[in-house]
Amino acid sequence: MILVVGLGNIGVEYENTRHNVGFMLVDLVLKQGNFIDLTNSKFKGELFKMNSSLLLLKPSTYMNHSGFSVKAVKDFYKCEKIIVIHDDIDINLGSLRFKKGGSSGGHNGLKSIDSLCGSDYIRIRIGVGKGENVISHVLGKFKADEEVILTKVLQHSKEALLELIKNDDLSAVSSKYSLKA
Numbered sequence: 001m002i003l004v005v006g007l008g009n010i011g012v013e014y015e016n017t018r019h020n021v022g023f024m025l026v027d028l029v030l031k032q033g034n035f036i037d038l039t040n041s042k043f044k045g046e047l048f049k050m051n052s053s054l055l056l057l058k059p060s061t062y063m064n065h066s067g068f069s070v071k072a073v074k075d076f077y078k079c080e081k082i083i084v085i086h087d088d089i090d091i092n093l094g095s096l097r098f099k100k101g102g103s104s105g106g107h108n109g110l111k112s113i114d115s116l117c118g119s120d121y122i123r124i125r126i127g128v129g130k131g132e133n134v135i136s137h138v139l140g141k142f143k144a145d146e147e148v149i150l151t152k153v154l155q156h157s158k159e160a161l162l163e164l165i166k167n168d169d170l171s172a173v174s175s176k177y178s179l180k181a
Contacts, residue, residue, distance in 0.1 A: 002165055003079040004029075005057045005070055007086040007109040009139075018128040019063060019138040021154070022085040022109075025126070026056050028158050043076070044069035054165060055079070067112035074117055082121035083164055084113060085157070087138060091127035094149045094181025096157055098164075098174040099123045122170060126157060127181065153179065 008014065008023030016024075035048040035056065045059040055077060059069030074082065086109055091097055100122050104110035113121070131137025142150055160177035167173055 001053055001055060001077045001079045002081045002083070003055045003057060003070070003073055003077065004161065004165070005059065005066070005082065005084045005113075007063060007066055007084065008058065009063050010060045014139070016141050017139050018087050018142065021087045021126045021128065021150070023058050024150075025085045025124070025154055025157050025161065026058050028154055029056060029161065043072050045073070047073060063109040063112075065112055066109040067114070067116035070113050071116040081168075082117070083124060083161065084110070084121055085124040085126065085161070086110060087128045088125040089128055089130045089134060089138060091125060091129075092181040093127050093129045093146055094153055094179060095127035096153055096160065096177060096179040097125040097127070098160070098170060098178060099125060100170055122164060124157060124161060124164070126153060149181070 004026065006022035006026030008020035014020055030048060035050050038047040038049050044061050045057050048056045055073060057069060057073055059066040061069050073079065086107060090105060101119050104114055128138065156177065156179060160173060164173050
């Protein structure tokens with residue numbers, strides 16, 4: 001079983017914020033249809049299943065406690081592969097990077113997952129750039145000109161994610177889909 005986790009914060013006030021790019025990418029994949037809604041309070045998030053081997057999760061624990069949701073799903077479904085999609089302030093908007101394992105880089109959602117599940121999972125890092133105040137930047141909404149860039153990056157990220165689901169060669173996927181802005 002493969003678990004794809006899109007990180008973000010629940011609530012209208014967080015919709016379309018930089019911190020929610022993980023949710024945005026999961027929503028884009030869900031538009032393809034053919035998913036069964038498995039949302040249940042024990043999973044602490046919105047959970048969807050496609051065929052017998054793919055789960056998509058949007059934790060409802062808020063970013064800083066994402067690990068509780070990931071652990072609940074991972075343990076229940078015995079997931080062998082986890083892919084986490086998140087915002088990254090250390091890369092520019094329009095950039096896309098891939099990584100397996102390593103540190104959280106200060107990202108509280110990753111810290112939570114690492115503490116409860118370990119850090120040996122694939123990361124799709126969507127660049128959002130760095131503002132003067134990190135918290136207000138990541139919790140801020142995209143500007144109109146940024147949304148144009150974001151739409152392209154999310155579509156490209158979706159293609160990369162679908163290939164990562166089929167292909168275990170992270171290096172090949174990274175070479176093909178990484179973007180630098």
